[in-house]
Amino acid sequence: MARTNEISNADDVIDSRDVIARIKELEDSIELDGDAADQEERDELDALNKLAKEGEDYAEDWTHGETLIRESYFTEYCQELVHDIGDMPKGMADYIVIDWDATARNLKHDYTEVDYDGIAYLIR
Secondary structure (H helix, E strand, C coil): CCCCCCCCCCCCEEEHHHHHHHHHHHHHHHHHHHHHCCHHHHHHHHHHHHHHHHHHHHCCCHHHCCEEEEHHHHHHHHHHHHHHCCCCCCCCCCCCCCCHHHHHHHHHCCCEEEEECCEEEEEC
16 A cells, blocks of 8 residues: 555654544555554554644644654754744844754743654644
8 A cells, every 4th residue: 555644753844634644544544454454554553643642632733734843853943943934133144153952942842742652742
């Protein structure tokens, strides 16, 4: 079966709608295959269902699309976010250094940690 919604706990960023779609895809596949269903698919479905349950508990827009950020990628994500939302002054001199780790720690207070198969992701 071709996977249409590739999701891995190695991904830096995951969209909750992709999790929902992959769960549906796996449920349909397992239902069709019955007892012959692949154990790997069952394990993936279990992990995604646990993630979805946690996500639904902590993110009110889970079904409409929430971003899950791998904890190890969070500093880079925050740097991109600050640039994207326009909080970074344009034309800032190169000799000015931003402590992005401290910025990420400050922003992390607005996020909740969820587990995806042993890997921490942050969700708002």
